[in-house]
Amino acid sequence: MLRYISRTHILVSFVFLLILLGTIYIYSGYPVSSFSICQPCDNSPEPEVKDAKTKDCSRWRIGDLNMKTGLKYAQPSTQKGRTDVNSVTNWNAPLVWEGTFDPVVIDDIYKRMDPRVAVVVFAVGKYTRFLKGFLESSEKYFLVDFRVTYYIFTDNEKDVPKIRLGEGRKISIVTVPSAMRWQDVVLGRMKWATITIDKQIRNEADYLFMMDIDSVFHNHFGAESLSQLSAVLHRGYYKNTNRDNFPYERRPKSKAYIPTGEGDYYYTAAVWGGYLEEMYKLVRYCYEQSEEDAKNKIEAVWQEESHLNKYLLNNKPTKVLSPEYLWSDYDQIPADIKVVRVSQLVKNYAEVRPNGGH
Numbered sequence: 001m002l003r004y005i006s007r008t009h010i011l012v013s014f015v016f017l018l019i020l021l022g023t024i025y026i027y028s029g030y031p032v033s034s035f036s037i038c039q040p041c042d043n044s045p046e047p048e049v050k051d052a053k054t055k056d057c058s059r060w061r062i063g064d065l066n067m068k069t070g071l072k073y074a075q076p077s078t079q080k081g082r083t084d085v086n087s088v089t090n091w092n093a094p095l096v097w098e099g100t101f102d103p104v105v106i107d108d109i110y111k112r113m114d115p116r117v118a119v120v121v122f123a124v125g126k127y128t129r130f131l132k133g134f135l136e137s138s139e140k141y142f143l144v145d146f147r148v149t150y151y152i153f154t155d156n157e158k159d160v161p162k163i164r165l166g167e168g169r170k171i172s173i174v175t176v177p178s179a180m181r182w183q184d185v186v187l188g189r190m191k192w193a194t195i196t197i198d199k200q201i202r203n204e205a206d207y208l209f210m211m212d213i214d215s216v217f218h219n220h221f222g223a224e225s226l227s228q229l230s231a232v233l234h235r236g237y238y239k240n241t242n243r244d245n246f247p248y249e250r251r252p253k254s255k256a257y258i259p260t261g262e263g264d265y266y267y268t269a270a271v272w273g274g275y276l277e278e279m280y281k282l283v284r285y286c287y288e289q290s291e292e293d294a295k296n297k298i299e300a301v302w303q304e305e306s307h308l309n310k311y312l313l314n315n316k317p318t319k320v321l322s323p324e325y326l327w328s329d330y331d332q333i334p335a336d337i338k339v340v341r342v343s344q345l346v347k348n349y350a351e352v353r354p355n356g357g358h
């Protein structure tokens with residue numbers, strides 16, 4: 001009997017001890033299941049990661065909104081703000097316009113995390129001519145003081161210009177084959193980006209942006225653009241267009257098909273970004289869906305842009321960026337666009353594309 005009691009005692013004490021240790025472990029702040037953006041920082045092979053920042057980094061988690069003590073900035077108001085545009089979606093995500101954020105505050109918050117940002121751009125065939133304007137203007141306006149790597153996918157490495165880059169910023173060249181059709185380049189972006197994220201970028205970045213190269217930055221493009229998944233409203237359809245007139249893929253045979261009566265917005269495929277893994281999922285989705293289409297002998301009306309719009313209908317973006325984030329030199333600037341941050345260049349489609357035309 002005595003032996004029996006003492007065994008039970010030992011067992012109960014052991015279980016109690018386990019529970020106690022577990023509780024201490026959890027309450028001591030160990031990240032039980034939360035994904036940490038800073039984890040990759042610690043493993044980073046990059047020599048320029050500063051000690052202080054790496055130490056700081058271990059305290060950061062995605063979703064933290066910690067700001068430096070004593071930072072000086074204008075008092076935010078609950079009464080004043082943009083009233084000419086809607087700045088929230090019906091799934092309660094921010095719709096970002098000039099005047100809906102304070103760059104002093106938001107850039108400080110994100111800079112403290114010191115994320116590594118990958119920018120994937122393609123410059124195939126004659127499109128290498130756009131690299132200089134894109135890179136030089138990006139250095140002036142795009143996530144200044146953040147760590148940025150431009151992944152330049154090209155079939156012509158020697159035409160990549162030498163540009164002076166800011167501290168912590170670099171270029172990584174990825175060689176891709178030339179193409180006979182521009183459609184193959186724009187869709188090929190999904191294939192080559194998927195492969196290269198798997199092989200290389202995953203270990204080198206926390207956020208990833210996909211961008212068209214025929215673009216120039218004109219104004220601040222900062223941390224207000226960062227989120228799990230951020231998509232930009234296409235300038236051509238953001239104001240008065242009925243959803244049934246969005247240029248979604250309308251043929252049921254395509255994987256990108258969206259029936260009439262559905263849809264939130266029409267997003268451009270020329271600027272989109274988010275957490276590395278979220279972007280990987282989406283880029284890979286566009287690649288796989290377009291492969292399915294090819295098997296069925298159909299190509300979506302606006303290539304990867306059609307697949308992107310299909311995905312974002314069911315997987316809502318966590319931030320919607322206004323057309324300030326991609327305007328076009330072809331179009332006049334209306335009153336609600338207070339700032340053009342990026343603009344697409346006017347180009348001679350027939351001359352610059354391998355198979356001409358629109």
Ligand SMILES: CC(=O)N[C@H]1[C@@H](OP(=O)(O)OP(=O)(O)OC[C@H]2O[C@@H](n3ccc(=O)[nH]c3=O)[C@H](O)[C@@H]2O)O[C@H](CO)[C@H](O)[C@@H]1O
Pocket residue numbers: 121122123124125126127181182185186211212213214234268269270271302303304305344352353354
């Ligand atoms: C503003 C906007 O909504 N842009 C979209 C629109 O592009 P655009 O009409 O602006 O197409 P584009 O000619 O700029 O092609 C898209 C991008 O592919 C690359 N490229 C293309 C051809 C080539 O020979 N070499 C090369 O490098 C380059 O990075 C270029 O910026 O339609 C395309 C698909 O039809 C894509 O969805 C673009 O994102």
Ligand SMILES: [Mn+2]
Pocket residue numbers: 212213214270344
């Ligand atoms: Mn373009």
